[in-house]
Amino acid sequence: MARPTTAEVLKSRKESGKGSLVGYFPAGYPSLQESVEAAVAMCENGVDVLELGVPYSDPVMDGAVIQAATLEALEGGFKLKQVFEAVKQITDRVDTPVLVMTYWNPVVQYGVERFAADLAAAGGAGLITPDLIPDEAKEWLSASDAHNLDRVFLAAPTSTPERIQVATDLSRGFVYAVSTMGITGARAELDQQARKVVAGVRTASTAQNTCVGIGISTAEQVAEVNEYADGAIVGSAFVRAYQDGGIDALKLKVSELASKLNR
Numbered sequence: 001m002a003r004p005t006t007a008e009v010l011k012s013r014k015e016s017g018k019g020s021l022v023g024y025f026p027a028g029y030p031s032l033q034e035s036v037e038a039a040v041a042m043c044e045n046g047v048d049v050l051e052l053g054v055p056y057s058d059p060v061m062d063g064a065v066i067q068a069a070t071l072e073a074l075e076g077g078f079k080l081k082q083v084f085e086a087v088k089q090i091t092d093r094v095d096t097p098v099l100v101m102t103y104w105n106p107v108v109q110y111g112v113e114r115f116a117a118d119l120a121a122a123g124g125a126g127l128i129t130p131d132l133i134p135d136e137a138k139e140w141l142s143a144s145d146a147h148n149l150d151r152v153f154l155a156a157p158t159s160t161p162e163r164i165q166v167a168t169d170l171s172r173g174f175v176y177a178v179s180t181m182g183i184t185g186a187r188a189e190l191d192q193q194a195r196k197v198v199a200g201v202r203t204a205s206t207a208q209n210t211c212v213g214i215g216i217s218t219a220e221q222v223a224e225v226n227e228y229a230d231g232a233i234v235g236s237a238f239v240r241a242y243q244d245g246g247i248d249a250l251k252l253k254v255s256e257l258a259s260k261l262n263r
Contacts, residue, residue: 003097004097005097005125005150006173007150009048010049010209014209019226019261020049021258022047022049022234023047023235024234024239025039026052026054026055027053027082027086028055029073029076030069032085039052039090040090041254042250044094046255049099049125050090050098050099051128051235052083052099053066053070054101054102056070056105063235063236066239081110084118084124087124091124099128100126102129103130103131104131113146115143116143116147116149119149129153134167134170137170141170151171153167153176154175154178164200164201168208174230175201175211177194177197177211177212178194190214191225209230211229212229212233213233216237219256222234
């Protein structure tokens with residue numbers, strides 16, 4: 001049986017009233033094999049779509065928790081080609097769509113076409129590219145089409161309607177709705193900003209999925225986001241749980257955050 005696509009998972013769960021949890025974990029942290037076990041555990045305990053992060057030496061868009069984890073992975077000897085090994089091991093064990101989240105420079109250094117081919121061969125669903133804007137993505141658009149891969153672009157409260165339209169038109173899988181006002185303690189404001197971005201995507205296309213990542217860390221927030229979007233994205237809370245208590249704590253955190261979705 002064919003693996004369900006990212007879009008199929010998000011749409012089917014939305015239509016059945018359940019909502020989706022999208023979970024991030026960095027490849028190679030604290031070692032390659034341990035990151036595979038962590039990712040599989042997340043998929044088996046409530047994550048509907050997995051984001052596997054590529055450690056990078058200049059992670060300007062990541063928070064302190066994820067930065068520390070990816071730095072540890074790099075110091076442990078993580079190499080970019082190992083991400084395909086991790087994806088293959090994960091997809092051999094679970095049916096969850098696995099998206100690789102990466103800054104664009106490593107893909108360029110590896111070779112865009114080669115990266116796309118190797119990701120597809122490993123069973124990966126596609127890429128989330130936080131620092132690549134659609135206007136500059138011609139090579140990736142071509143390679144992702146050739147290998148039938150998802151391409152997830154970001155939209156923010158500062159994005160113009162025209163930019164949201166382009167991101168919506170060119171994304172496949174979902175549009176990543178992100179708030180640029182990531183200040184601790186400003187949760188209510190962040191939620192309003194996220195709703196604004198999701199509304200912009202809905203205006204651009206009623207068929208496109210939108211998932212929200214705005215520092216979500218509780219089951220209540222996961223459920224709330226799923227009321228107006230197609231999925232809630234959680235990263236730091238999962239990495240922090242692993243840092244504090246290993247894979248058992250990670251499993252508990254995933255189960256906890258998924259608990260208010262109608263499963």
